[in-house]
Amino acid sequence: MSETKIFRYFMLLIIPALFAITATAGNPLLVSGPYGLNPGGQPYRWADNTIFYYTDLGGLGNQTNAEANALVEEAFQVWADVDTADFHHDRLGELDADINASNILDYYNNTIGNCNQPETAIIYDRDGSALEAMGYDYNSVLGFAGVVCINPAEVHYTNGMALLNGRFIDGQPNTPSHQSLTLDEFRSTFVHEFGHLIGLGHSQINLNCLTDMPCPAEDSDGVPVMFPILLETSPEAILTLDDRSSISMLYPSATLSTTTGRIRGHVMFSDGRTPAQGYNVVVRSVGSPRDTAVSSVSGFLFTPDAGNALAFIPGLPYGSYDPALIGYYDIAGLPPGEYTVEVEPIHNSGLYPFIYDSGVGPIGDYLGFQYKMPGRCDLQFLHNPSAPEDGCSDYSILNISAGQDLNVNTDIILLGTPSRYDAWEDGD
Ligand SMILES: [Zn+2]
Missing domain, CATH: 2.60.40.10 (Immunoglobulins)
Known part of the structure; x- marks a missing residue:
């Protein structure tokens, strides 16, 4: 039996002025509650079915900036291609600075958390050092994504952030002290994290693929991209019916x-x-x-x-x-x-x-x-x-x-x- 690589996805949900917590939400990511100006029970979503975002300046692992931008585009498009959903993505340009270990905390506290100036950011952490500067383990956390600001009256997200850890694709061999992924596996990470960014939580289907190896091929094919953990048996960023249903319910065509x-x-x-x-x-x-x-x-x-x-x-x-x-x-x-x-x-x-x-x-x-x-x-x-x-x-x-x-x-x-x-x- 082959060894099972398990990486934790990680996501961040921070809502300044209302509440700050690190958590995921099931499916969907966030549902309106008594603090909104509505009856509650409505899933949050991006206005006009569209996420607008800026990308980081540097490279990501062994990917150039242009290659990283292409990965981002491709990953959002995986969600946009669902024919029963009406969801769009639009890159507005580049961030003002190259975000790295020296400026991530300032950037996080002053820009990302400034809900008066909404700016959704996709951050390329070239070698995992920015993640480390935020206090996370760069050898096990692939990245995170989440929503930073919301408009409770409209039940809309207004500002979000995703950070991808390039250390996993820096070309070094996969060892316990330096875990590495194939580019295909890393693509799946993008799609998963962007799923969070557009408002999806995690899904559990075919849990046996995590707990009872081996996992037959048809079981593996049913494990959603939004499963909480990236499994070696299902690394492809292919949406399952569960993923397609999730985005379609949030952004129905x-x-x-x-x-x-x-x-x-x-x-x-x-x-x-x-x-x-x-x-x-x-x-x-x-x-x-x-x-x-x-x-x-x-x-x-x-x-x-x-x-x-x-x-x-x-x-x-x-x-x-x-x-x-x-x-x-x-x-x-x-x-x-x-x-x-x-x-x-x-x-x-x-x-x-x-x-x-x-x-x-x-x-x-x-x-x-x-x-x-x-x-x-x-x-x-x-x-x-x-x-x-x-x-x-x-x-x-x-x-x-x-x-x-x-x-x-x-x-x-x-x-x-x-x-x-x-x-x-x-x-x-
Ligand atoms: Zn996740």
């Missing part, structure tokens, strides 16, 4: 709702009434279940800290307080066909639990843990009608047509759980 289908509902505890937050819902094609799959975290539009005094985070900008969104999942962009729906826990063990910087969903991102499955099934399917004596692998097949928005009989009732009530329930 005019044809998304007419050419594809949508499945949405709630994950519920055994009483069938109490919604369950923080579980991974995966819709899989019956014909090719391992490589044609799309995920959504239950409760992804809801705040992670409501009703839990211990977990309350003052000023947390994420998510609505609308109880109807507790446990809610929503998966769009499905090609017409037959699907199953399953629910599983989000990874929370080993060296790389999906929390904080590697988080999937708002619970992991902000509270730093993930729930175990509460009932008698580690993996369970949507089965309708549901009965308490159902087996974990009993499933229903949903036939989805173009333009269909299926939201009836789509709740997944977890088997064998206690009933749960939280601050939003009256408990009767």
Whole structure:
């Protein structure tokens, strides 16, 4: 068995004046909350479906400045090419200075963090030294990306930043003390980080490719670019259906709702009434279940800290307080066909639990843990009608047509759980 290279992606979300935190958000990256001038529960996005950005002056590893600019263009275009999405990118020019270890902190504090002068920056850290100057390990962090400023009234991002660590492509051999990537692997890093920059969080699909090597080819093909960790078995920057669904839901094209289908509902505890937050819902094609799959975290539009005094985070900008969104999942962009729906826990063990910087969903991102499955099934399917004596692998097949928005009989009732009530329930 070959050795598995694992690199942590890293991303940064800093919102001066409202809240400062280093975290990822599930899918999408940030959802409006009670501090915005709107009801909350809306994913943030770039205005006019377009990200405008400036690029750094220097080189990146063994790539010239022009080559690095081409990599940036190419990576944004991977997202722009999704035909069910309407997303654009536009390079406005160069930054005023070549950002390196000597000026990154000043630049970060004074320019990036100055929300009065929005300027989204793509920084080329030629040898990893700027990353090191910011206190990160340049031998394991490929780079980071995130949103720096938001306009809560409009639910828009206004300023973001991505930094790519060129030390991984400086031409030196891959050793434990100097990890290196192929250019193809590094391209995947760009696409992943820019996914964050345009507003996408992480997705979990085919977790076995991280935890149970080996990982069959069709499983590897289903691992999204927005998986929290770059796996050696899936280095290509090829978007999966999950990635395409994510960007299409954030920036829908005019044809998304007419050419594809949508499945949405709630994950519920055994009483069938109490919604369950923080579980991974995966819709899989019956014909090719391992490589044609799309995920959504239950409760992804809801705040992670409501009703839990211990977990309350003052000023947390994420998510609505609308109880109807507790446990809610929503998966769009499905090609017409037959699907199953399953629910599983989000990874929370080993060296790389999906929390904080590697988080999937708002619970992991902000509270730093993930729930175990509460009932008698580690993996369970949507089965309708549901009965308490159902087996974990009993499933229903949903036939989805173009333009269909299926939201009836789509709740997944977890088997064998206690009933749960939280601050939003009256408990009767
Ligand atoms: Zn990431």
